[in-house]
Amino acid sequence: MAATVSADRILRELADLWVAAGQEQAEGGLGVLRACAMTLIVLAEETEDMEALGETIAALMPEYPARTILVRLGGTGAPALAERVYSQCWMPFGQRRQICCERIEITASEASLADLPSILPPLAAPDLPVLLWWRSARLLGTPGYRKLAAMADKAIVDSSGLEDEEAALPMLVEMAQGEPERAGRARPLLGDLSWTLLTRWREMLSGVFESRECQARLPDISNVVVAFAGFRPPVFAWYMGAWVANALSDAGAHAYLTWQPRPDLAGRALHVELTGGDFRVSLERHDDRLSIEAGGLSHCTNLPQPTDYLLMREELGIVRRDPLFERTLATAARLAAASIT
Amino acid sequence: MHLENPFQDPLRFERRMPECAIVIFGASGDLTKRKLIPALYRLAYDRRLAAGFAVIGVSRTPLGDDGFREKMREAVRDFSEDTKFDEDVWNAFARGLFYVAGDAGDPALFVRLAQKLAEIERERQTGGNVLFYLSLQPSQYAAAALGLGGAGLGKGNGWRRLVVEKPFGRDLASARELSEQIHQVFDESAVYRIDHYLGKETVQNILAMRFGNGIFEPLWNRRYVNHVQITAAESIGVEGRGAYYQEAGALADMIQNHLLQVMATIAMEPTASFRAASVRDERSKLLRSIRPMAPDEIRVNSVPGQYGPARVGGEDLPGFHEEPGVDAQSRTDTYAAATFFVENWRWAGVPFYMRTGKRLPKRVTEIAIQFNPAPLTLFHGGAEGAPNLLILRIQPEEGISLKFLSKRPGAGVELRPVSMDFNYGSSFGERSPSAYETLLLDAIVGDATLYTRQDMVEASWAVVEPIHNAWRETAFDFPNYAAGTWGPAASDQMLARRGHAWRTP
Numbered sequence: 151m152a153a154t155v156s157a158d159r160i161l162r163e164l165a166d167l168w169v170a171a172g173q174e175q176a177e178g179g180l181g182v183l184r185a186c187a188m189t190l191i192v193l194a195e196e197t198e199d200m201e202a203l204g205e206t207i208a209a210l211m212p213e214y215p216a217r218t219i220l221v222r223l224g225g226t227g228a229p230a231l232a233e234r235v236y237s238q239c240w241m242p243f244g245q246r247r248q249i250c251c252e253r254i255e256i257t258a259s260e261a262s263l264a265d266l267p268s269i270l271p272p273l274a275a276p277d278l279p280v281l282l283w284w285r286s287a288r289l290l291g292t293p294g295y296r297k298l299a300a301m302a303d304k305a306i307v308d309s310s311g312l313e314d315e316e317a318a319l320p321m322l323v324e325m326a327q328g329e330p331e332r333a334g335r336a337r338p339l340l341g342d343l344s345w346t347l348l349t350r351w352r353e354m355l356s357g358v359f360e361s362r363e364c365q366a367r368l369p370d371i372s373n374v375v376v377a378f379a380g381f382r383p384p385v386f387a388w389y390m391g392a393w394v395a396n397a398l399s400d401a402g403a404h405a406y407l408t409w410q411p412r413p414d415l416a417g418r419a420l421h422v423e424l425t426g427g428d429f430r431v432s433l434e435r436h437d438d439r440l441s442i443e444a445g446g447l448s449h450c451t452n453l454p455q456p457t458d459y460l461l462m463r464e465e466l467g468i469v470r471r472d473p474l475f476e477r478t479l480a481t482a483a484r485l486a487a488a489s490i491t
Numbered sequence: 492m493h494l495e496n497p498f499q500d501p502l503r504f505e506r507r508m509p510e511c512a513i514v515i516f517g518a519s520g521d522l523t524k525r526k527l528i529p530a531l532y533r534l535a536y537d538r539r540l541a542a543g544f545a546v547i548g549v550s551r552t553p554l555g556d557d558g559f560r561e562k563m564r565e566a567v568r569d570f571s572e573d574t575k576f577d578e579d580v581w582n583a584f585a586r587g588l589f590y591v592a593g594d595a596g597d598p599a600l601f602v603r604l605a606q607k608l609a610e611i612e613r614e615r616q617t618g619g620n621v622l623f624y625l626s627l628q629p630s631q632y633a634a635a636a637l638g639l640g641g642a643g644l645g646k647g648n649g650w651r652r653l654v655v656e657k658p659f660g661r662d663l664a665s666a667r668e669l670s671e672q673i674h675q676v677f678d679e680s681a682v683y684r685i686d687h688y689l690g691k692e693t694v695q696n697i698l699a700m701r702f703g704n705g706i707f708e709p710l711w712n713r714r715y716v717n718h719v720q721i722t723a724a725e726s727i728g729v730e731g732r733g734a735y736y737q738e739a740g741a742l743a744d745m746i747q748n749h750l751l752q753v754m755a756t757i758a759m760e761p762t763a764s765f766r767a768a769s770v771r772d773e774r775s776k777l778l779r780s781i782r783p784m785a786p787d788e789i790r791v792n793s794v795p796g797q798y799g800p801a802r803v804g805g806e807d808l809p810g811f812h813e814e815p816g817v818d819a820q821s822r823t824d825t826y827a828a829a830t831f832f833v834e835n836w837r838w839a840g841v842p843f844y845m846r847t848g849k850r851l852p853k854r855v856t857e858i859a860i861q862f863n864p865a866p867l868t869l870f871h872g873g874a875e876g877a878p879n880l881l882i883l884r885i886q887p888e889e890g891i892s893l894k895f896l897s898k899r900p901g902a903g904v905e906l907r908p909v910s911m912d913f914n915y916g917s918s919f920g921e922r923s924p925s926a927y928e929t930l931l932l933d934a935i936v937g938d939a940t941l942y943t944r945q946d947m948v949e950a951s952w953a954v955v956e957p958i959h960n961a962w963r964e965t966a967f968d969f970p971n972y973a974a975g976t977w978g979p980a981a982s983d984q985m986l987a988r989r990g991h992a993w994r995t996p
Contacts, residue, residue: 183912349503354538356498361510361543363616365496397497439579442542447616449542450583451535452575464503474500 155233155256157272163235164252171237171250182239182250185215188466189274191302194285196224196257203285207253208238209459214466217252217275221266223286225259232257263294271301279303279469282338283462287311291321299325304339306465309385310347310418318385319483326476341465344386345475347418347456349464351433351440352393354451355422358431358444367445368401370426375408377422379415385482390420392481393474407485418456508534508935510543510618511649512611514604516595516635517626518548518559522656524566527626530927532567533574535584539932543616545587547607551594559590587615595627595635601642608644619648622934625655633672640676654683654934657748658739659943662959663952670945679945683934688749689756689941690926690933693889697756697858698770700883700891707881708761710862711837717878718842718991719757720859721750724851728798728808728974729825733816741827742795742962745847747955751778752943753885754843757858758833767940771947778950780835789961791988796826796979798850799970808850808974822963825849826972828982829958830989842989846982850974855996856885870906877908880994 171182190210194203200222207218218238239250254273258266274280282302289295290307299305305325312318326340359365374394378387391407398405405424412421423432431444440453454460513531515523534540548559564585568576591607593600612619623639625632632655639645639653653673660666673682688694701707710716723745729736736744755774762769784792800810812819826848833843862879880894891913896906933941943951971979977993986992 349500350538352498352500353504353507356496356500356504357507357538357541359496359498360507360541361616362618363543368497394498400497439577440538444542445616447542448583450579451538451540452577452580453538468502470502472502474502 155269157269160233160235160254160273164254167235167237167250167252182237182248185211185249185251186217186275186278187214188216188278188469189219189280190214190216190283190466191219191221191270191274191280191298192283192285193221193223193289193298195288196222198285203458206458206462208240210462210466211238211251212240212249213463215249215251216281217254217273219254219256219270219273221270222255222257223260223263223289224257263289264297266294267297267301270298274301281306281466281469285311287313291325299338302338304341304465304469306341306343306462308343308461310344312385319388319479319486322479323483326479339469339471340475341468341472342385342475342479343458343461343465344384345389345478346461346464347386348390348393350453351390351420351422354440354442354453355394355424355431355433358442361445364429364431364445367426367429368398369403370429371398371403371405371424372426373408373424374398374405375410375423375425376420377410377412377415379412379417379419381411383409383486384418386418387420388482388486389478390422392485393478394422394424395485396477396481409489505537505539506932506936507539508541508544508932509620510541510616511620511622511935512545512547512608512615512617513622513624513931513935514547514549514608515624515626516549516631518590519550519552519554519562520626522626523548524563525570526925526927527624527931528563528566529571529574530925530931532571532581532584533925533928534932536574536577536580540584543618545589545611545615545617547589547591547604547611549591549593549595549600549604551592553592554590556589560585560588563588595631595638598638598641601638601644605642605644608647612648617649620650620935621647621652623651623653625653627656629656629658629661633669636673636676645676650681650937651677652681652683652934652937653677654685656685658743659684659748659948660952661743663949663956666948666952670948680939682945683939683942684944684948685930686748686752686941686943687926687930688885689752689943690930691885691889692929693883693885694753694756695941696889696891697753697883698765702761713838713841715862716838716841717861717863718844718989719754720861720994721754721757721843721845721857722859722994722996723750723847723856724853724977724996725847725849726851726854728850729811729814729817731815733814736825737817737821737823740795740824741847741849742824742829742955742959746827746829746845747951748943748948750845750847751781751951751954752947753858754781754831754845755947757860757883758838758843760837765940767938770940771944775944775947775950777833777835778947778954780833780838781950781954782832782834783954783957784829786957786961789958792830792985793958793962794826794828794979794982794985795824795962795967796828796848796972796982797821797823797967797969798825798848798972798974801973801975803975810970810974811849812970822967822969824962826851826978826982828978828985830985831954842991844986844991844993846978846993848972848978851977852975853996854887857996858883858885859994861991870904877906 233256235254237250238253239248280302282299282305284305284307309318309322322342376387376391378384387409391409395407419435421434429445433442435453438454439450442449515527589607591604611617625635627635645651660669755777759773759777762773797811801808811817811825828846831843860881882892884890893911894908897909899905899907930941
């Protein structure tokens with residue numbers, strides 16, 4: 151592996167890709183259409199399933215065409231860097247011209263992490279947002295993370311990969327609210343896939359309270375139970391409880407909130423129940439469906455199992471502040487801290 | 492009491508339907524099974540329906556709730572093109588489907604409907620909100636609206652709205668009369684006249700492109716725009732709808748509603764806000780600014796057509812007269828082209844050419860805005876005469892292209908036209924909602940932006956009616972274009988008189 155990579159060389163190789171595509175057009179082909187709406191930097195550990203990650207990135211491209219810079223982080227030896235450049239193309243159904251996105255792959259040893267903040271900025275597509283998908287939980291919150299996040303408009307992390315999930319919440323608060331790495335530049339927005347995971351659940355629960363009858367029962371709710379798999383509440387269970395608590399508090403309800411381990415649940419499944427008097431709302435997943443019971447009416451809807459693709463698809467669409475997430479994160483961190491003490 | 496839903500998250504949640512019942516008149520018809528129920532099922536599949544939701548189908552066919560559910564199940568299986576059929580989602584959805592049999596002209600039907608609605612409101616917690624959808628023969632619209640009023644269904648515990656399918660009237664007088672009858676029961680603000688073209692993503696995107704960007708609007712006027720061409724071509728014939736079509740014709744079926752609405756979207760002034768009233772006010776103002784044609788103008792600025800038989804791609808295609816259900820002497824226009832002028836400061840003198848027809852070479856709907864040439868010709872030879880064009884494609888490949896000239900690489904200065912393309916499907920690969928999903932959701936949340944208002948309908952008829960009348964009084968030599976061609980020669984001449992030519996899309 152070479153010790154250096156050159157941004158100029160990478161950009162020249164990218165330009166050559168499009169010249170080759172243009173020649174195909176000149177020779178009578180339909181050529182290709184270059185699509186780019188953002189720069190997506192993906193930082194992944196070399197030990198990850200790169201084929202699966204590649205498929206996830208490829209699946210995201212039709213909706214969020216991007217110049218993708220995949221950084222494969224591996225090896226603890228001497229500083230080492232290598233790169234390759236290629237394009238990802240697809241033929242939209244019913245059309246005759248391919249759409250192509252640029253992909254740059256950089257392999258870096260851990261000792262080269264410090265070099266990345268100088269290599270990546272010139273590779274970003276000009277005038278378009280830069281999003282950082284930080285898949286390596288191990289290095290979350292480190293100076294390396296902060297330096298790379300500083301060049302991004304938004305950093306997307308997945309707190310469910312952290313070993314000590316309760317310690318994760320204060321760290322996430324610090325990442326969301328801490329001082330920006332560079333003076334005069336806005337702090338990057340923060341997204342956590344553990345929060346994204348809950349969107350469809352929250353949407354269904356919210357849908358229940360679109361009904362005036364159910365809305366009128368809000369102040370009666372006195373108990374909220376968030377049941378989860380395992381022994382300790384995962385971050386997304388803290389988020390769910392905190393979000394419900396905030397909403398009920400806004401509605402003037404004072405509910406008792408509990409997190410309960412439930413042996414019959416597995417993985418990232420949840421069961422959420424709100425009760426008060428004879429009023430009960432419950433949400434539970436069965437395979438690809440979510441069942442909702444509210445005030446005597448039952449309802450069932452499609453809820454695909456969350457995949458990296460589905461979660462990222464949502465996060466890439468939000469490149470602005472998410473005040474509700476920020477508030478929930480702060481509440482979740484407070485509730486988690488209180489439960490420890 | 493707390494009035495807002497404290498669980499809302501507008502940044503991440505999809506727009507959802509509030510609790511309500513939808514009453515579909517004409518529930519045995521094609522539109523219900525092909526479009527409406529599949530669109531509602533899709534909304535259920537996508538978690539957009541509230542638990543307190545119900546559909547009541549109404550039509551003359553004797554059926555019970557279960558029979559209706561069974562028919563709709565088949566419809567969803569057959570016509571939900573890009574939605575998986577999920578048994579559990581369907582079962583939950585089907586529990587909210589009901590049926591009432593009867594004739595829209597029979598007052599007893601509305602009494603039974605009122606009873607059913609009261610039961611459903613109690614059991615399904617629909618909050619008393621009801622959307623009535625008229626998917627009937629146009630001649631029954633007034634009877635249905637008045638029947639609802641007679642049974643006291645025009646008002647209730649929640650909101651009441653009425654969706655009316657096209658065509659809204661046969662001419663200006665009948666459109667006005669129908670509005671007056673409907674207004675006996677529903678206020679204009681509760682009347683939603685559907686124009687599914689306005690529900691198409693790309694038509695909505697015209698507004699986003701014009702008013703969300705700063706670079707287009709300065710050029711969007713008579714100083715820079717040479718002319719505008721609006722084309723809505725269909726490659727198919729009347730496809731079994733011959734009996735209906737020969738009563739309507741291309742001018743009334745397409746130009747009076749869809750294409751004039753598209754033109755209004757292209758040419759209207761910027762709105763003060765994106766609220767329904769503001770957008771509709773501007774569309775209406777534009778429609779009222781289109782100059783109605785005087786009789787002598789109609790001869791030179793409009794062209795009717797009717798297709799004759801032809802052999803296309805190895806297939807013998809019938810002429811309009813040979814189509815099933817069509818009168819062999821029919822003088823119906825299967826093609827219509829017209830040149831309109833807008834009488835305001837922005838567009839004075841700029842021709843808006845419009846054409847639509849059946850059995851044209853391909854299915855395409857697009858708007859081409861041709862800009863004036865550069866004021867001085869610096870480059871000679873090659874393609875310097877090629878105009879700058881901004882093309883807004885509505886179907887089949889939604890997108891926007893800008894055509895301009897560029898120097899060809901190499902020695903010398905030779906220009907060649909190049910195209911800068913934005914493809915809606917490639918930049919936003921997600922599935923676009925169908926026009927009916929968008930429009931149903933809009934009507935239920937009370938957003939009338941994409942629906943036409945009485946004054947807009949009347950303004951469109953005021954433009955089209957003189958042409959319609961003149962065509963009816965003229966014996967044209969039909970058929971005047973062969974199936975599979977771009978229409979009558981007179982249509983080309985209409986543009987040639989001003990030094991223009993139709994684009995070949």
